Amino acid sequence: MELVDATREAFRLLLSGDGTLWTIVWISLRVSLFALLIATPPAVALGFFLAVASFPGRRACVIALQSLLSFPTVVVGLILFLLLTRQGPLGSLQILYTQEAMIAGQAVIAFPVLAAFALSAVQGADLRVRETALALGASRTQASWTTLVEVRFAVVVGVLSGFGRVISEVGCAMMVGGNIAGITRNIPTAISLETSKGDFEQGIALGVVLMVFAIGANLALAWAQGRGGLD
Amino acid sequence: MERVFDKNIVVLLLIGAMCVMGFAGAKDATPPPLRLATTTSTENSGLLAALLPVFEKKYGAPVRVISVGTGQALKLGERGDVDVVLVHAREDEDKFVAAGFGVNRRDVMYNDFILVGPTADPAGIRGMTRVGEALKKIHETGAIFVSRGDESGTHIMERRLWKEENIVLAASPGARRYLSAGQGMGAVLTMSGALGAYTLTDRGTFVAYKSRIGLDILVSGDPRLANPYGIIAVNPKRHADINFAGAMALIDWITSTEGLKLIASFKVSGEQLFFPGVPPAAGYKKVGLTNGAG
Helix, strand or coil: CHHHHHHHHHHHHHHCCCHHHHHHHHHHHHHHHHHHHHHHHHHHHHHHHHHHCCCCCHHHHHHHHHHHCCCCHHHHHHHHHHHHCCCCCCHHHCCCCCHHHHHHHHHHHHHHHHHHHHHHHHHHCCHHHHHHHHHCCCCHHHHHHHHHHHCHHHHHHHHHHHHHHHHCCCHHHHHHHCCCCCCCCCHHHHHHHHHHHCCHHHHHHHHHHHHHHHHHHHHHHHHHHHHHHHC | CHHHHHHHHHHHHHHHHHHHHHHHHHHCCCCCCEEEEEEHHHHHCCHHHHHHHHHHHHHCCCEEEEEECHHHHHHHHHCCCCCEEEECCHHHHHHHHHCCCEEEEEEEEEEEEEEEEECCCCCCCCCCCCHHHHHHHHHHHCCCEEECCCCCHHHHHHHHHHHHCCCCCCCCCCCCCEEECCCCHHHHHHHHHHHCCEEEEEHHHHHHHHHHHCEEEEECCCHHHEEEEEEEEECCCCCCCCCHHHHHHHHHHHCCHHHHHHHHHCEECCEECCEECCCCCCCHHHHCCCCCCC
């Protein structure tokens, strides 16, 4: 049977340290981790701000953020493509079809996930933490920091969810990365290509790696949530 | 409780009605739908949209088109996922038939490949008549070349051309002068336009895209760039549930005078893209393939 044979071949590829395959895995990891690194600080800051600040239009901001959670990734890809194309407003950067473009796309995709998690974490945090900190003479910044430390595991949960979303994202990566072999070909775009070529072995091998990542992220998620619950 | 029961009755009635309708449909003499795997070039250019409605009317059932690269189109045929394939990679087609996956291969039409690149033409290949020399020059000047890299008919042709020039492309696929995109022709043209790169394309897709990508035809008319299309029925002996009668009906129709005439009359932006029959081996340039080449 095709699936069985292809799967056997896939594991042979994985274990033999096939260079092409591991390059693809490396590119995927590199791009997604960089994207999270860039997106996390501003996203957490925004989530925190929306949770503690009160200003007219705050509710609208929260709703906007939550609807961004289901924003289609291909639309992110399309908008980014139009910005980065030579005639586009950011065309002079010349980063279309590079890893930088993919990182930008994944950062945009991860941003609402990270911000929404931070928002609900801070909202759910015990208000007394902040009040106590303030009462004990902490500055506003120090009090905010105390709250953030308090909800750190929930923020980690957000980062892991964001990782799950970007590591498996294919539409935007294909559009702004271009699926160039050895440069911008990551796991999802490679699987898409291998399937269209009918080379299922490599597709399955990469799928296995992707699932390992997903399972790993979920285990870490369970761990972080458990820790969060203990606090 | 009663309301739930009523709902169930409604659902059951609906299912029953659908079954009856299904049986009624099956009793009818309408032939089953035909599944055609073909290349992106025939679909993207709009040729199929011009041809198939005429055939569907005659045949009486819809044709479901799956447009992929030649490599996958043949694989779909091999696995019996489609009934008939219309592709352009002569050697692979012959292998497909020799291996017993397909029967009744017929020549349908041909168009040509062209070498396109930025208007500025940094490699200076504009107007060269031999495609091999042009590729050599692109390679030597270090200009960017975007390859389909997806085992499509165009990719197979491109690889053959490099091989014929004895140019071994950098073993590392990450070499920045030769980009393997692994995408369809339209995406590769868009990418080449954005990068100011050269690429090999079929004329049809290029004509459809040229207004928005800023690339020019630089080399065309070399007989080696002829791109013949063949149609092959999937072997019914390998897959019992294949719609072989439909496949043969399409093959007979598309190679009939009516089908070929329709192919010849299909134009995009006033340009004929496909030529019925087989490309003449000699004098290929003179049969009208150079029109609009500039």
